[in-house]
Amino acid sequence: xxxxxxxxxxxxxxxxxxxxxxxxxxxxxxxxxxxxxxxxxxxxxxxxxxxxxxxxxxxxxxxxxxxxxxxxxxxxxxxxxxxxxxxxxxxxxxxxxxxxxxxxxxxxxxxxxxxxxxxxxxxxxxxxxxxxxxxxxxxxxxxxxxxxxxxxxxxxxxxxxxxxxxxxxxxxxxxxxxx
Numbered sequence: 001x002x003x004x005x006x007x008x009x010x011x012x013x014x015x016x017x018x019x020x021x022x023x024x025x026x027x028x029x030x031x032x033x034x035x036x037x038x039x040x041x042x043x044x045x046x047x048x049x050x051x052x053x054x055x056x057x058x059x060x061x062x063x064x065x066x067x068x069x070x071x072x073x074x075x076x077x078x079x080x081x082x083x084x085x086x087x088x089x090x091x092x093x094x095x096x097x098x099x100x101x102x103x104x105x106x107x108x109x110x111x112x113x114x115x116x117x118x119x120x121x122x123x124x125x126x127x128x129x130x131x132x133x134x135x136x137x138x139x140x141x142x143x144x145x146x147x148x149x150x151x152x153x154x155x156x157x158x159x160x161x162x163x164x165x166x167x168x169x170x171x172x173x174x175x176x177x178x179x
Contacts, residue, residue, distance in 0.1 A: 005038020006166045009149050015175040022121050022149055026060065035166065036061065039119055039147040040068040042164040046144055048117045050074050050110075052136070054103065054128055055081075062119040065147065074109045074116065076132055078102065088139055090131035096124045103131050110139030118143075122150045123165070126157035133161060 008031045012024040025031045039061065052074035053062020059075060066073040077083045079102050086107040092100050110116070116136045118129055123146060133143045144162065150172065151158065151165025 003038065003166070005034050005041070008034040008038075009166050010171065010173075013172060015173070018175055020122070020150070020172070022057070025149070032064070035149060036064040036068050038166050039149070040065045042147045042166075043117050043145055044069075046117075047115050048144060049113065049115045050141070051117050051119055052076050052105070052132060053119050054078070054132065057121040058119060061121060061149075065117070065119045069117075074105060076118075076135075077104045088135040090135055092131045093125070093127040095127050101128065101131075103128060103135070105132070105135045105139065107139055110136060110141045112140035114139075114141035115144050116141045118146045120146070120148050122152065123148045123157075123161075123163055124152045124169075126153050126161055126163070129161050129163075130157075 012031045014021050025035050048069055048071055050072050051062045051066035053059050054076040055078055063073045083104055087104045088107055089104050091102055094100055118132050123129060129146050136143050146161045146163045148165045150167055150169055151163055152169035153163055
């Protein structure tokens with residue numbers, strides 16, 4: 001059985017100078033709409049009350065999935081940038097580039113009745129998602145899982161975060177520097 005969101009993500013994926021690029025998805029309205037529907041469907045029927053996303057692509061995808069599910073959006077900001085009010089803050093473990101990030105959520109954006117889904121374009125180490133999960137739980141919400149376009153995380157991390165991806169990194173076309 002084919003998965004239209006998976007097929008759209010794969011057909012709009014490209015390598016540029018050895019770097020994975022999913023930005024073509026955002027430029028094509030049919031691809032964007034299909035991928036958003038696919039991400040929302042991965043947790044359909046699980047009582048999601050809020051979707052969160054980490055800036056920048058997580059903001060775009062998360063807000064679109066929130067609209068698709070008919071729920072609100074919770075922004076997760078990195079280091080700088082205006083973000084008024086009391087915040088929950090976490091320092092991440094090193095990511096795939098060995099960088100640590102400070103992530104922030106407005107405390108008032110979470111309630112004890114929230115069932116929160118995180119949405120992003122790619123997950124590799126899970127360091128940012130684990131930090132977001134911790135903040136959601138500290139804020140009284142319940143972590144439901146993480147919907148991503150590309151899943152490249154370990155099996156243990158996938159289980160811990162309940163990651164559901166449209167495609168795995170192994171399914172991506174190989175980078176060819178001749179192209």
